[in-house]
Amino acid sequence: MPLNSLIKFSMQRLYEARDEIEAQMLMDYLASSHIQANIQGSYLKGAAGELMANHFPSVWVMLNEDMPRAQELLAQFLQRPRQEAWVCEKCHSEVDAGFGICWNCGAAREI
Numbered sequence: 001m002p003l004n005s006l007i008k009f010s011m012q013r014l015y016e017a018r019d020e021i022e023a024q025m026l027m028d029y030l031a032s033s034h035i036q037a038n039i040q041g042s043y044l045k046g047a048a049g050e051l052m053a054n055h056f057p058s059v060w061v062m063l064n065e066d067m068p069r070a071q072e073l074l075a076q077f078l079q080r081p082r083q084e085a086w087v088c089e090k091c092h093s094e095v096d097a098g099f100g101i102c103w104n105c106g107a108a109r110e111i
C-alpha cells in the first residue's frame with residue numbers, strides 16, 4: 001500500500017469547522033499541545049487531484065493515538081470564552097481573543 005493511503009487511512013476526522021479561520025485556529029490549538037492535524041475540505045484538492053465537493057473545512061487528526069487528547073482539546077477550544085478578536089499590528093489579520101500571537105504571521109499581541 002502506498003504511504004499516502006496509509007496516512008489517509010489512519011487519519012480521523014475531529015471536527016467540522018464553520019470556516020477556514022476556525023479550522024486553522026483549532027489546528028494551531030492542537031499543535032500547541034503537540035498534536036498533528038490537518039485541514040481537509042473546502043477549496044482543497046483531494047488526494048487523487050479531484051476537487052472536493054463544496055463542504056465545510058474539517059480538521060483531521062493524523063494519529064489515532066492522539067484522538068482522545070484531541071477530543072479533550074476540542075471541548076476546551078469550543079468552550080473558551082468568546083472575547084473580542086484583535087487585529088494583528090503586522091499583517092492586519094483578525095485574531096481570536098484566546099490567542100496571544102497572530103495565527104497568520106506569529107507576531108505577539110501588542111497591548
Ligand SMILES: [Zn+2]
Pocket residue numbers: 088089090091092093102103104105106107
Ligand atoms: Zn499577523
